[in-house]
Amino acid sequence: MQALCYQGVNRVGVETVPDPEILGPHDAILRVTMSSVCGSDLHLLDGYVPTMRQGDILGHEFIGEVVEVATEVKKLRPGMRVVVGSIIGCGHCFFCQTEQYSLCDNTNPKPEVLDKLFGYPTAGIYGYSHAFGGFAGSHATYVRVPFADTNAFEVPEGLPDERVLFASDALPTGYMGADLCNIQRGDVIAVWGCGGVGQMAIQSAYLLGAERVIAIDRFPERLAMARDRAGAEILDYEQVDVREALREMTGGRGPDACIDCVGMEAHGTGVDYAYDRVKQAVRLETDRPTVLRQAILACRKGGTVSIMGVYGGFVDKFPMGAAMNKGLTLKMGQQHGQRYIPRLLEHIRKGELDPSYLITHRSLLANGQMAYDTFKEKRDGCMRVVFTPEA
Amino acid sequence: MQSKTPRLDDIHGIPARARRTNPLNVGPSERVVSTALGGGLVAWGVWRRGALGLLAGAVGGALATRGVRGHCPAYAAFGLSSRKAPKPTHMPVLDTEKLTRIERTVTVARPANEVYAFLRDPAHVPHFAPHVERVEDLGAGRIRVWTAMNGERSSWEAHIDLDHEAQALVLSHAEGPPERLAILLGNAPGGRGTEIRLVLDLSKTRGLLLRALAAVAGEDPDRWARAGLRRLKMLLEAGEIVTTEGQPSGRLIPVTRAA
Numbered sequence: 001m002q003a004l005c006y007q008g009v010n011r012v013g014v015e016t017v018p019d020p021e022i023l024g025p026h027d028a029i030l031r032v033t034m035s036s037v038c039g040s041d042l043h044l045l046d047g048y049v050p051t052m053r054q055g056d057i058l059g060h061e062f063i064g065e066v067v068e069v070a071t072e073v074k075k076l077r078p079g080m081r082v083v084v085g086s087i088i089g090c091g092h093c094f095f096c097q098t099e100q101y102s103l104c105d106n107t108n109p110k111p112e113v114l115d116k117l118f119g120y121p122t123a124g125i126y127g128y129s130h131a132f133g134g135f136a137g138s139h140a141t142y143v144r145v146p147f148a149d150t151n152a153f154e155v156p157e158g159l160p161d162e163r164v165l166f167a168s169d170a171l172p173t174g175y176m177g178a179d180l181c182n183i184q185r186g187d188v189i190a191v192w193g194c195g196g197v198g199q200m201a202i203q204s205a206y207l208l209g210a211e212r213v214i215a216i217d218r219f220p221e222r223l224a225m226a227r228d229r230a231g232a233e234i235l236d237y238e239q240v241d242v243r244e245a246l247r248e249m250t251g252g253r254g255p256d257a258c259i260d261c262v263g264m265e266a267h268g269t270g271v272d273y274a275y276d277r278v279k280q281a282v283r284l285e286t287d288r289p290t291v292l293r294q295a296i297l298a299c300r301k302g303g304t305v306s307i308m309g310v311y312g313g314f315v316d317k318f319p320m321g322a323a324m325n326k327g328l329t330l331k332m333g334q335q336h337g338q339r340y341i342p343r344l345l346e347h348i349r350k351g352e353l354d355p356s357y358l359i360t361h362r363s364l365l366a367n368g369q370m371a372y373d374t375f376k377e378k379r380d381g382c383m384r385v386v387f388t389p390e391a
Numbered sequence: 392m393q394s395k396t397p398r399l400d401d402i403h404g405i406p407a408r409a410r411r412t413n414p415l416n417v418g419p420s421e422r423v424v425s426t427a428l429g430g431g432l433v434a435w436g437v438w439r440r441g442a443l444g445l446l447a448g449a450v451g452g453a454l455a456t457r458g459v460r461g462h463c464p465a466y467a468a469f470g471l472s473s474r475k476a477p478k479p480t481h482m483p484v485l486d487t488e489k490l491t492r493i494e495r496t497v498t499v500a501r502p503a504n505e506v507y508a509f510l511r512d513p514a515h516v517p518h519f520a521p522h523v524e525r526v527e528d529l530g531a532g533r534i535r536v537w538t539a540m541n542g543e544r545s546s547w548e549a550h551i552d553l554d555h556e557a558q559a560l561v562l563s564h565a566e567g568p569p570e571r572l573a574i575l576l577g578n579a580p581g582g583r584g585t586e587i588r589l590v591l592d593l594s595k596t597r598g599l600l601l602r603a604l605a606a607v608a609g610e611d612p613d614r615w616a617r618a619g620l621r622r623l624k625m626l627l628e629a630g631e632i633v634t635t636e637g638q639p640s641g642r643l644i645p646v647t648r649a650a
Contacts, residue, residue, distance in 0.1 A: 005641035015641035023638065024631040055641035072630065090629035094583060106629045111621065124633070136638045146633055343445050 002390060003057045003140035004368040009047040010376075011057065012368045020136060020144040025072040028148035030082065032066035035138040035387045036359075037333050037375045038086075038169060039195050040310045043264060044129055045372060048286060049312060051113060051130040051349060059139030059387070060086035061127040061169040063161050066152070074147045082152040083338045083345075084145055085337030086169040091150030101332035108133045117313070122334065129269065141371040141389045153341045156349045162356040165386065166196065167344050171355050173335040174200025174261065175309035175344060178208050180331035181257035188212045188250050190231065190298065192291045193261035194222040196358045196384050197298065197308055201259050202230035203353060207348070214249060216242055218267070221381040233357065238269060243298045254300030259280045263309025266290035279316060286313030296323050307332035407566030416472035422458045429455030490570070493591040493613050497620040500584040502625050503576045507558040509627060510574060519622035519632070521615045533565065553624075570594055587623065589616050 003017045020029055038061050044052050066080045071233050076082065089101035096104050104123035107116065111121030113131040122144075127137020136144065155164050174197045179188060189205045194217035202213045217223050217231035223234040234243050246255055257319055264287035266275070275289040295305050296319050305328055323330065347353040360383040363371040369387040395412040417425065432451025436444040457463045466472060499506060509515055513526040513534055525537040529548070537546045563571035573590040591612055598606065601612050625632045 001639070003639065003641065013641075017639040017641055018644075020639050021637060023636070025636055026629075026631060043529075053640075053642070057640060090625075090633070092500065092628040092630075093624075094498075097500065106625045107633050109633050109635055133633075134635050135636070136640060140639070144638060147629065 001141035002365050003136075004059065004365045004387070005054075006052050006056045006058055007054055008042070010045050010372075012372055014365045014368055015055070017057070017140070020140075021067060022070045022143050023368060024146055024149045025070050025142065025260070026149065027070045028066050028073055028076050028145045028152060029068040030062075030065040030084070030143050030145055030152075031385075032062050032138050032140060032389050033060040033069050033144055033381055034064075034165045035059045035140075035373060035389065036165060036168075036196075037385045037387075039197070039263070040128070042370070042376055043310060043312065044056060045102070045376075046265065048264065048280075049129045049131070051134075053127055053130060053134075053333070056127065056129070056134070057080045057137040057140050059137035059143075061165070062086075062126075062138035062143065063155065063168060064138075064143065066148075069148065073148050076154075077102040079352055079383045081155040082154045083164050083167045083334075083341065084138075085172065086125060087334055087337060088126070088133070088146055089150050089338055090147050091338075094116045095102035095201060096150070096338075099336055099339040100333075101150075101336045101338045110134055119327045122382075125334075139368065139387055141388070150338060153345060159345075159348060160356075161325065162359055163354055164345070166200065166355040166358060167341055167348065169335065169337065170202075170244055170358065170384075171200045171344050171353070172340040173197045173308050174202075175203040175204040175207075176335045177259040177261060178204035178210070179340075180306040180333075181205070181208075181259065181304045183197050183208045183210050183257065185209060186211050187256040188214065188253075189257050189259065190214045190227075190246055190255035190295070191259045191261060191307060192216045192295060193263075194232075194234075194257055195261065196224040196355075198222075198259075198261035199226060199230050199358060199383075200268065200355060201261050201308065202226055202232045205259075206363070207347065207352065212245065214255065219378055221376075222383065225357065234285070242294060246298045250300070256300055257302065257304040257306060258295035260291050260295050260305065260307045261307045262291040264288060264311045264313075264315075266292075268294075276316065284385050285316045287311045287315045289315040289318065293317065294321055296326075296328065299328055301326045302328070304329040304331060308335070310334075334349070356385045364388055365389050398488070401578045403628060404575060416465050416512055417461050418473040421473045424458070425454050426458030429458055433473045482504070490592045491595055493593070493616055494588065495616040495620055496586055497624050498579050498584055498586050499627050500623045503558055503578055503585040506523075506585045506587060506627060507560075507576055510560055511553065515626075520619050521624055522620075570597070590618055591616055 001017060001019050002014055004012055005015050007013050022029065041058060043049055055337050066078050066082060068078060069076050087102040088107040089096045089104045090106035093105040102123050107124040108121045110130055110133055114121035124135050125132025126135045178201050183205060187210050189210045191201050191213060194215050202215055205213045212233045214235060215226035216235045216237055218236055218238045223236060224328055227234050235242055238300045266288050268290035273290050276290060279285045280288050303345040360381055361374060363385050366385055372382060374382045375385050432447045436448030436451060444500040513528050516526045517523045522538045522540045523536060524539050527535040529535055532551050533548060534551055535546055535548050549562045550565055552561040558576040559573060561571060561573045572594050573587045577586045578587050590637060622632050
């Protein structure tokens with residue numbers, strides 16, 4: 001089959017590789033019908049995650065058709081259209097039983113790296129470096145899905161791939177970001193980052209009862225989408241002082257909750273941004289927490305900061321004093337997709353959510369390099385490039 | 392909160408604290424008195440000087456040491472103990488002085504009787520124990536374990552002791568140094584399943600040998616213990632050991648030839 005592989009820092013290419021085979025009794029093999037690029041792929045491609053190996057197949061956000069199931073798979077049958085959560089759960093450990101699937105104990109076959117780095121290893125993720133299990137990704141004709149009954153969800157009839165694809169990752173991630181804010185009547189939510197996850201977080205915050213959502217970014221077309229598609233009020237951080245603007249827009253109270261949908265490679269304007277840029281470039285810190293610092297300072301006293309943007313290692317100049325003295329609640333985590341996907345599919349079916357507008361470009365795997373370059377540089381108004389793998 | 396996992400000393404009278412070789416045999420109040428008296432004698436000896444001072448210092452030092460460490464060699468020699476803890480019962484002569492102990496614990500979200508039933512069947516062992524190829528049941532509580540490491544095959548015979556009540560399983564070498572492997576089960580608090588504790592006692596020589604091997608090949612008993620428990624947990628909870636061996640990638644496929 002054809003697969004888009006990591007070939008080196010910011011270099012990808014299509015290679016002909018063997019078709020995946022059933023390896024475990026709970027596996028299923030899918031023919032991938034759509035697979036999306038994701039902002040977190042950029043951290044892998046930029047070389048900030050040292051456990052990528054040349055030849056690893058990328059991609060973790062996908063939808064497809066079941067072509068083969070192993071002996072112990074009960075729910076899925078060949079021919080079913082399914083959307084798959086990007087993080088793999090076993091369905092049986094303490095964490096899966098308590099719906100914290102991304103913390104699964106049993107799906108990372110190479111737990112040593114994260115055991116050292118994080119204290120305990122977390123779940124396996126498709127196409128997301130060997131620290132996260134080294135699973136082959138979905139930018140390919142076929143992909144293997146372990147514990148398929150737990151991780152794959154049948155797509156309700158009549159819904160096209162475009163509308164369901166992001167129920168794999170961007171939508172549950174954004175939804176979880178809003179869910180962690182414990183939104184109350186009258187709450188104003190600020191969302192940093194208007195990429196795929198940010199857009200979904202805005203819509204989810206409204207679904208969960210937010211009064212107003214304020215979105216922060218610098219790309220005009222992304223801000224326009226946040227305003228026109230998701231209904232947010234918008235702030236361009238290159239034009240205004242974000243903290244001042246948020247304070248004024250919220251009657252001097254500050255947003256009740258802040259959602260960081262940016263993560264470790266944040267862009268900023270201040271001196272601290274230049275400082276982080278330099279430290280990260282020479283690997284003195286792994287993550288640039290520009291957005292996180294701003295969110296903590298902007299958040300109202302006693303508010304919640306929900307972190308969905310990905311961080312991988314260490315941050316500097318973390319405003320712990322502000323977080324502590326203001327009594328903030330910090331909540332975070334990789335998405336527990338399996339907890340949210342069923343209710344999100346229901347929202348999509350009822351027409352209450354339609355993430356398909358995130359798809360601004362389509363590509364064949366063969367044009368993978370161009371696809372990632374366009375996505376990374378946000379050329380041509382690019383929000384998400386979606387691959388439709390060729391056979 | 393104290394874990395309900397039975398400590399190894401509850402069962403076999405050997406202190407479970409890793410690598411502690413001298414069992415506690417001095418009671419807590421006696422330890423305080425002994426330490427205080429010893430310290431006083433040392434101080435007096437320093438002030439007094441001379442032969443008498445030296446003697447007082449030596450006696451005081453010994454008293455203080457036994458107080459601090461909680462182990463009295465004289466008591467040990469006569470089999471005495473002023474500790475209220477259960478008297479160490481006899482364990483088939485295991486000279487702990489010559490042993491290196493490795494302990495690892497994992498919690499599995501399954502009830503203890505299910506875990507115990509799974510572990511009791513020797514045929515299950517090769518599925519999770521690293522390097523174990525086959526376990527042969529010789530009957531009468533004896534088994535032969537066949538292992539393969541770096542292409543080297545070997546086998547050893549062991550006694551199996553099952554303690555149904557405590558749900559513990561002890562494997563001891565039938566020949567060679569008195570080494571053994573114990574698996575102890577206990578209930579995790581709040582119905583969170585079973586704590587499985589693996590205790591490995593290796594002879595000092597073998598311990599050193601394996602550590603040397605660890606330095607060269609990245610293999611050592613502690614790693615095996617952790618990997619074995621992790622795999623056991625996967626099997627019991629998820630019903631399979633998750634793997635990426637054999638999945639596609641854009642790398643060359645190494646040819647493996649049968650030895």
